[in-house]
Amino acid sequence: MAERGRPRAFDRDEALHRAMRVFWTCGYEGASVSELAQAMGINKPSLYAAFGCKEELFREAIALYGREEGAPVGEALAAGRTARGAIEMALRVNARSYTNPDNPRGCMVVVSALAGAPENNPVCRFLAENRRESEESFRRRVERGIAEGDVLASADPARVAAFYATVMHGLSIQARDGASAAALEKVVDSAMAAWETVAS
Amino acid sequence: MAERGRPRAFDRDEALHRAMRVFWTCGYEGASVSELAQAMGINKPSLYAAFGCKEELFREAIALYGREEGAPVGEALAAGRTARGAIEMALRVNARSYTNPDNPRGCMVVVSALAGAPENNPVCRFLAENRRESEESFRRRVERGIAEGDVLASADPARVAAFYATVMHGLSIQARDGASAAALEKVVDSAMAAWETVAS
DNA sequence: CCATTTATATACCGATAGGTACAAAATTGA
């Protein structure tokens, strides 16, 4: 069970956290491997030995981001007693996260690779798939609301999900552009005002 | 008045159009100067002689984008007889543009440099400023609506502008992720349903 | 026809990109 060779001298999880912040700040293409290694406090061969390649490191960083910043959103969605309350809480959790002074601005899944060189298309598609899944989770929550009776049976779950996903993604841009937490909360207020019409 | 030396063998405007499409597709960092020159049908020295440097070429491309894709939005804003109608039309014009099969997906100002390497921060800030101006134009249109009596005097123009700017920016992400024109139009329907509450 | 001016294409610049070879160091099992 014990490890055989020379033990790793750095904390893999801590290093991944630091890499995540660099990608979150600079984006996938804007973060160089040298810069990543420096921020992680290791040399490049250690980085490659532990994480494979730049793209694999990025995918692990996104997975970590999902666990740390995305999980509270999923919990809010699940915990809300109505679909409306759940989606509102999910948006508010995001609004706080996007403007948290301890974090880079906006959602890492939105800001780190919206466009890129042709050879990096897999990274862009990976993030797009990630965003699609967020919208899916909104849709499923609306479906659950219909099943539980807190959403009209005539509502179109896909339409509701598309609208609130659009607002959520837009919040990342506003956050990057310097909007305050209070400003984003007001945007959420506005978006929720459409609920009765959107989910009808 | 006549030009003195050897005449330029390419159409500067046509070349700028082609550069714009490359930046729009790949983003600022994802578009290499070699790739740009190839798409423009010229060699790199011609590119540098005509446009200065990569960043200047990008800024000219954004200006061209504003003239071609942005102008109809400004016209829609100005032409609408009410603030509500004007903003709705602006969003619909964008929804069409973002999903136009002849164009790359989404708004070039949103997708081409949301994050980047530290040395490219000026480009990111330039685009952020561009987006801020879009939001400003929404705000001014709401103020005009108050002055003309089609918006309640109690409305908060900044709040209305922030909400619709958020939706507009979110539309770019949805478009990049493959949403259809019809899907984006439905999102606009949903956003407009919030008007009475947001502008009150 | 010739000097001047500007654009062209080729070939190149130093710097950095992502990624790795290699030898020394640090651990384990025997």
Next chain:
DNA sequence: TCAATTTTGTACCTATCGGTATATAAATGG
């Protein structure tokens, strides 16, 4: 103690990055 295994740091690889020197070609003014 010693072979086997893994990590470490240095130094390096090729390819490409943004950008340019240079010589030639094509125009104008005189």
